[in-house]
Amino acid sequence: MxxxxxxxxxxxxxxxxxLxxxxxNSANQTIFKTISINGKRLTLEAWDECIWNILFPLLERVKISSEQSEHFSHTAGAAGSVASTPISGTISASGIPINPNDxxxxxxxxTKTLTLTGITNLLIQFFPVLIDLESSFEKAWTLFLDYIRSWALKGSPEVAAAAIKCFKLLVRYPKDLVRATPSKYRTDNILDLDNMSPYQEAAFTIITGTTPDLSLIPGASELILLSVSGFIRLPFVRLQTLSDDDLQSARLQPQTGGMEKGFTYMALAKRSIQTVVTLFEKHGSQASVYSGxxxxxxxxxxxxxxRAKYDCPAxxxxxxxxxxxxxxxxAMALVILGLRSLDALSRDLPNNILTGIYSQILDTxxxxxxxxxxxxASISSxxxxxxxxxxxxxxxxFETDVLLHLGQLHVSDALVKDHIQIICRASRLYKSHMSSLADISFSSQKGSMSALIDTKQSSIKRLASNEPSSAFNTRASRISVTSTTKTMGRMNLGTDVMPLGREKFSKVCLASLLKLCSDELNDLKDVRYRIATIAAPVVLDKMRDIIKSxxxxxxxYGKLPLPRIRSEEILIVLSNLRDLQMRVGILHELVSEDKIREFVVPIF
Structure with a gap:
């Protein structure tokens, strides 16, 4: 049979x-429909023969015949003769009437489009069967991808579009297809934590390969950068489909010694990150990379x-x-390379483009x-x-190589201030409820004193006008002060301070804030002066809050010491303020603009 x-x-x-x-075209449609309907009846040996003796010879004949026809058309056109055309009034395979003048x-x-689409659909439909051909199918898969790449690069726009569409279909397997595949296919892919699977490697090579070099096509380098960087998201797209238990397991695989099940895309993501940097070093100086x-x-x-950080898959x-x-x-390497290119391109790029780039850098x-x-909790100290x-x-x-770029005139003050605010938030060492209670207490006492003065004055007026007494207002204020004091008394001192973690990192950020206003470094004085001018009000506000708190x-606390982290925080602030050599002219400019009084006066 x-x-x-x-x-x-x-x-x-x-x-x-x-010819x-x-x-x-009718024969193309018939053969692929016949195989699609009756493919389940074929044995593995028959499928192997079908691939190598039917489908690939068909591809090669279509390729050779089309090339010969194109060559004959050019020759006939040069000789003044007319090439043979189809019968007028006939219908093409796509249902459109054939024009004899085409x-x-x-x-x-x-015909090429029909052939590519037909073979692609067969490979996807019978993939669970064909995978048992093992090395024979792997060779067939690689060879077919070579055909797709060849026609995508050298074919007409119509053929190239069809080839790209077929490629997308081949690399995006439905979930039910992956679950239905035999164990060998699954074994190949559960190892993609450390090495890309053969199919991931093939797809990656087509996009980034140098034979032929796609980047030589105008506009292709930008598309390659986008495509490769998109692979970095794949591990997280997969995590969105997992349950909470599976998600936790995916994060802890290295600690538990288990092996991730199914596609992880981890090796592909890491390889993509490295490749993006390499490609960006080559193409990152193009203006279209930024304007587009x-x-x-x-x-x-x-x-x-x-941003995911500790929530990243294992x-x-x-x-x-x-x-x-x-x-x-x-990302740091990319930003440094990109900012160097922007120094030369900034005059030719609109402000909204530059603002968007700098905003994305800060957001990242x-x-x-x-x-x-x-x-x-399982991570060791x-x-x-x-x-x-x-x-x-x-x-x-970032502070050494990126901050100076943010201080240039084409970067808005708001963006520079946003960066300084990021450092302020990163410099927080702890959370505390004591300050809020103290503010309530002091405001209540202030209100109580005001109430007593107002009551004394109103009593004199009441005696003169025989008005009824309103002493209950004074009593209410006293009750408020008493209740607040009791609340503070019931709180165990020190327990209100909750460290936020990464203490060493936060201390570095806190010390760096004051360095923004320092005159220690004298390179690019105008840029550093602008940064210091924008940073000074924010930094003084931060120091004021710490000292006031x-x-x-x-x-x-009376004779009891404050928690260690608070004592160390105030020591960092005071020692850095003591040693600070404020950049000349900053304070005078802030005073003249009346921006500094609101920050300095409350401290004293």
Whole structure:
């Protein structure tokens, strides 16, 4: 029976390269529909023969015949003769009437489209069966991808669009198809924590390969950067489909020694991060990368693992570097490269483009420096120290290599202030409820004294006018003060202070705030002066709040010491204020603009 099927399909495939377009296109539709309906009846041996003796020879004949026809058309056109055309009034395979005046190349483009689409649909439909062919199917898969790449690059726009569409269908497997595949296919893919699966490798190579080099096509380098950076999101797209239990398991795989099930895309994501940096070094100086929003989109992809941080899926066993750390290192390299290019391109780019780029940079590092996730309880203190040191290194690199770019005139004051506010939030060492209670107490006492004075004056007026007494107002104020004092008395001193974690990192941020106003560094004086002018009110406000909070809480503790973290905080502030050499002219400018009084007077 298999021999009869192969004999029938073989003769039918011969007609698929017939010179008459209506004949070959009808034969194309017939052969693929026949295999689709009866493919389940074929044995593995028959499928192997069908692939290598029917489908690929069909592809090759269509390719060769179309090239010969195109060559003949050019030759005939040069000689003044007319090439053979289809019969007028016939209908094409797509249902559109054939125009005899159309060139043969157009008819062959339709045949190529039918052939690519037909084979793609067969591979997807019978994938669970074909995978059992093992190495034979892997070779067939690779060869078919070569055909797709060749026609996508060298074919007409119509054929190229069809080839790209087929490629997308092949690399995006439905979930039920993945679940239905045999164990060998699943085994290949559960190892993609450390190494990309063969299919991921093939897709990645088509986009980033150098034979042929897609980046030589105008506008293709931007699309390649977007495509590769999009792979960084894949591990998180998968996590959205997991339950809470599976999500927790995905985060803890390295600690528990288990192996991630199904696609993880971890190796693909890490490889993509490295490749984006390499591609950006080559193409990052192009103005279109910035004017077209490519740079912002790339940073947005890096922002996903950086913002997730401790919620990132588990890394591989061979390469145990967390995905967020790989992304942060590479994002810093991208930002430095991008800002250097922007120095030369800023005059030619609109302000809204520049503002969008700088806003995306700040947003990316804001999400990284102030993550919403928290480390798992199973992470050791040594690992937390390593993570904190890494955060400090990224922060210091940002302050050294990025901050000066933000101080240039084409960057708005609001963006510079946003960056300073990020440092302020990152410098918080703890949360405390004591200050709020103290503010209530002091405001209540103030209100009580005012009430007593008002009561004394009103009593004199009442005696003169015989008005009724309103002493209950004074009593209410006294009750308010008493209840607040009792509330503070019931609170155990020190228990209101809750450390926020990453103490070492927060102390570095706190000390760096005052350095923004310092004149220690004299390179790019105008830029540093502008940053100091914008930073001074924010920094003084931060220092005022710390000193005022300490001064108001200190009496409440009596002879008891304040919590260690609060004592260290005030020491950092006072020692840095003592050693601060404010950049010349900053305070005078703030005083002249009446911006400093509201910050300095409340401290004293």
């Amino acid at each position: 298999d021999m009869l099927w192969m004999h029938l399909l073989g003769h039918l495939s011969q007609l698929c390269s017939d 008459r377009p209506e004949v070959r 060139s043969p190349a157009k008819f062959w483009n339709e 929003g490519i740079f912002e989109s790339i940073l947005a992809c890096f922002d996903v693992p950086m 890394p591989g066993l061979k390469d145990s570097t967390p995905l967020w750390r790989v992304a942060a290192n590479s 590092f804001d999400g990284f420096l102030l993550p919403q996730s928290s480390p798992d 040594d690992e937390l120290d390593v993570a904190t040191d890494f955060d400090i290194s990224i922060f210091e690199t 300490y001064a108001s809480d200190r009496p409440l």
